[in-house]
Amino acid sequence: MRAFLLLFSLLIISISASAQDNYDVSLISKDLLPYASAVVRNKEVSVEVKDLDNTYYRIKTAVTILNKNGNEVANIQVWHNKSRVIKSIKGTVYNEFGKLTGKFSESDFEDVNGQDGFSLFQDVKVKHYNPPVTDYPYTIVYEYEVKSKQTLYFDDWEPNSTTGLAVEKSSYTFSCKPTFNIRYKEINMPAKVITGNDKQGNKTYTWQVSNLKAVKDEPYSPNEDKYLSSVKIAPEKFSYEGITGSFTNWKELGKWQYDKLLASRLQLSDVTAGRMKQLTADISDPKLKAKKIYEYMQGKTHYISIQVGIGGFQPFLANDVDQQNYGDCKALVNYTQALLKTVNMDSYYCIVEAGTRKVSPVTDFASMNQFDHVILCLPFKNDTTFLECTSQKTPFGFLSDFTDDRTLLACTPEGGKLMHTPKYTAQNNLQQRKASFILDAEGGLSGNMLTLFKGTQYDNVEYIIEEAPKDQIKSLQKEYTINNLNIEKVEFKQDKSLQPVTTESIKLTAREYGSVNDGKLSFPINATNRMSRVPREIRNRQNDVYINRGYTDEDEISYTLPAGYRVDLRPTNVSINKPFGKFSSTVSINGNELIYKRRMQLFDGTYNKDTYQDLVDFYQAVVEADDNNVTLIKGN
């Protein structure tokens, strides 16, 4: 009898426990619905470090999908490989009223290779499953457990980084033995950490957020770390693919990488070393020496990415690259470093976050997972040069918009060093065009156009430089909006010096560029560089306005007008001056010559959110000015 009673009371307990999780959609606060296609009801991420090579991630998520656009949130994806093993996955589906309608388990998941779109191979697999529910709204509740063999880095906790996703409640708990020390960094967190101990005597660190509204996508927003909440965690002692180490600052992290991952990778054969000596024998200037070797490396190698195991952080052996002529960024940087070493030149292997958006690591928080690319640094006296090693064409010392103006970590024998890459200013990033056209009475255009591309704009036409002329013309016809553009000749020149310049010269004709109507001839004033898109207006803008990179465009076109015509209607001159940009366009007439000048500048920086409407208006004014026509009429 007693046994029966016990069972009964257990049953009651378990029922009431599950009744706490009520996923009725009507319980979601109305405040969370605007701009949301899904709402996290409750997400609990727990990370437990049991040992240096044994960490458990337990993730439990309940998320309500409000409409079809939220389906992506219900698409569960868990990556795994030899060092990161999935221990379990399961889940349930609830309808609008919180009634259980289905279950799923690991066998429902499909397992495929992870593919980043550019690697030949990565040893990452992804188990994924998207519950087949078509009645909106619905809620899925799933949990999975993953065992990881490394403690070098822990995924950042970003409770709300997806646009269109609101959060009722989300928490993160990190637990470890009292002897395992961590550092953490709270970014834009509304509440501080709560520390404590669990029953097993582990230290615990817990963060929680609740009632976060859905993030709206706002153009010209600053980097996410300026406005989204996140927590970063780094270990003091760690193990990674069998290698152990410890760090509490950038110096130690860089030192560990140099000693454990890099120092042993630089061996090259005597033959190659001899060749490098011979190649640079007649050069005394160290910078020119480095340039020679860099160009040798560019001519010899190409980029192929293969990521297996420790190879995610450790480069291929320099000697392997010497044999195979290929490698990823790590391998090619390491190889270049090895080549330079053969002529006694020191250089640093530098890890950085690449991409046109400038992202720097949090400088007061050393951790391994703030980077995705590697470049090389040549620490000349009074002149630090950085080299991008994955391109066969990039000029020596040119970083373009891929790794410019950001902080990186140089891994040197003395330890890690934070450095900053050069910035290309709005003035540097210059596109300068001069055109001279003859307009005939039928509206036909003919003439020449010369354009210089400098700074990050050097790369504007890089994609067609090595194409055959007929393919170049095809691309340029899409680049320039001149109606009926016929390119008779195009020529490119590249000056690959430290301030590289690309020069494009085009000879062209275009029939019916202007149109004749009613004895009047009208034609678009701006033949060469028209702005056509305006950023959309944003109601209740939340974020500051951020312009990632500035530039300057200058166009000067002289039109020789057909004989017997005079200007009937012409655009008014425009001049706009704003803190974030300048625009001017002028038309002047000199005999039968009409001269159009346009100058557009955008300045990088962060501006108050109230500036945003100004920015929209600025672009709108530019679009309108660029769209103007000139009308000519017969007679004097």
Next chain:
Amino acid sequence: MKKLLLTTLILTGVQAFTIAQDFQGGFVQEELNMKKYDKDTSAHAVFLNEFGNTRIDLANDDRISLIVDYHAKIKIFDNKGFSNGTIEIPIHNSDESSEEVTDITGTTYYTDDDGLVQKAELDPKKVFKVKDYKYGSTVKFALPGLRNGCVIEFRYKLISPYWDAFRKWEFQDDIPKIHSQYEVHIPGFWNFNASLRGALKLSKTSSEIERECFTSHGAKSDCSHIIYVMKDIPAFIVEDYMTAPKNFLSAIYFELVEYTNPYNGVKTVVTKEWKDIDHQLKITDEFGSQLKRKDLMKERMAPVIAGKTDEMDKAQAIYAYLQKWYKWNDYIGIYSSDGIKKAMDAHTGSIGDINLTLITALNAAGINTEAVLLSTRDHGNINTLYPVLSDFNYVIAKANIDGKPYFLDATDPLLSFGLLPLKCLNDKGRVISLDKPSYWVELNSLQKESHTSSLNLTLLENGKIKGTISNYYSGYDAYLKRKEIKKFNSVDEYVEDLDGKLPKLKILKSNISNLDSLSQPLSEIYEVEIDAFDNMNHSRLVFNPFLLNRRTSNPFKLTERDYPVDWGMASDSRLVLNMHLPPGYTIETPPRVVAFSLPNNGGMFVTSFDDQGDAFSFSNITRFTKAIYYPEEYPYLKELYNKIVLTEKADMVFKKKQ
């Protein structure tokens, strides 16, 4: 063992003795010296030679398999051609068996820094296999030691248990080829049809009989050994607005006609005539058997059609019900592999699962409905000379109601009844039913897209324009617009975004109707205010009547085309603008009044204008009556667009009376 007839492949008159021969591999100094490919000096790389040999034979596991030997040698002129040094071989698998790639070897010949010829061998450990999806993987490797001017050579063997899907051979690639040769060895137990596609001709074909080339457990037969050669093959260049490159790429395809089981002599006719295919489909578990499950569907559809008597009402109810019931799992195909019952219970399935459910459900409700097999636009055109079942990758329903056909695809919940997604509007479809012989139906002229914009505007003294903008969408345009609106969580969010995209325009009021009534035209009506002119202190005001959706550049840039422009459907768009001017203004320059048309009523662009003093009305029609425009029509199409751009660019001028 009786001698079997040889395959129909043997081409008449060519019985000369042919030697099965792969080309001689290895280093050739002249190839390394080659600086350019004379026939295409812009090529970054060229196939010097390519050889493939496919035979049906026993694999090591004693199973009858396709055994493909591939061998190629490529000259790489410069680093833009380096991508040709990374080889990707797609392979397939089922739940039980899988294709396999073995014996991969690769060599790069290059001139080193000292001018010496060197070679680098592919490390077998650096061959990777990547699982792409449930039934497909890719074997990948990168040749080592690539340099400008190098020559790469590689070989592999592919063993496939799917001998019914005999390997096609693509002579043409995105780089040119000097010589490409394909040999096939087909034992008399099998009979395939071969067909050559694309514009290029074979340089050589020959065939011979190989005596007793196939022996297995006492069964033996002769083989036909056929050689196909193509020389000086130009690179294939993709053009905009074309359908699947496969339709134009020069390649040879094989389709299984019949085979005899070598061990028991039982002959199976696979592809002979459509009536055979019809029969085969009818008895297949994954197709015909599903179409016969009317009882199941009768039961399930009963509540859906309860109270409805009209066939059309019933059909629409069932269609809408299944659109909502199913979530498409992104797999395509013509079959329902686990059956429609299982798919329905799971709420998810492939194209085959969902649309076979639809066909069966409609038939169960007494609506005469057939299946239509088709090939999607990216999958290429259909071979209509003889039946090739593997040409089809998609199935839809054709419901016949009151003598009218309705083509239905229930896999997308935003498609209105009778509308197909663009991907289905390709070439022909084959209509299959349980009780009639199958027949062809044209799919590329089924539907059109159309929309009308109607603007009633008044220019005010303060330089603002006020009025209403009404847009009406029907056909495919309505579908696209619905999709665009549904990307937002609510109509309000859509309008907010639209308002944001047009900074000069303020939407004061909006009304979107029939968003969810798919069978009705979609309409958007906006009450707007436009900041047209900063101030009115100008004697002349410039105004462009195409104030929304102006076409500013010609989409067609090429002087001529090799392949048709294929839009999939005809289109019709109209603009009607009625505008009032403030007192004291007149029209100095009217908009351009034009009428342009394409030959053979292929399309037109027309404007008309009516000056009413202090008001005017302007209208425009752009119409393309065809889905496909052939290369000979291309110059006209391009010129029409030139005129459209010119006309839409022209401004009006309003003048203040003195």
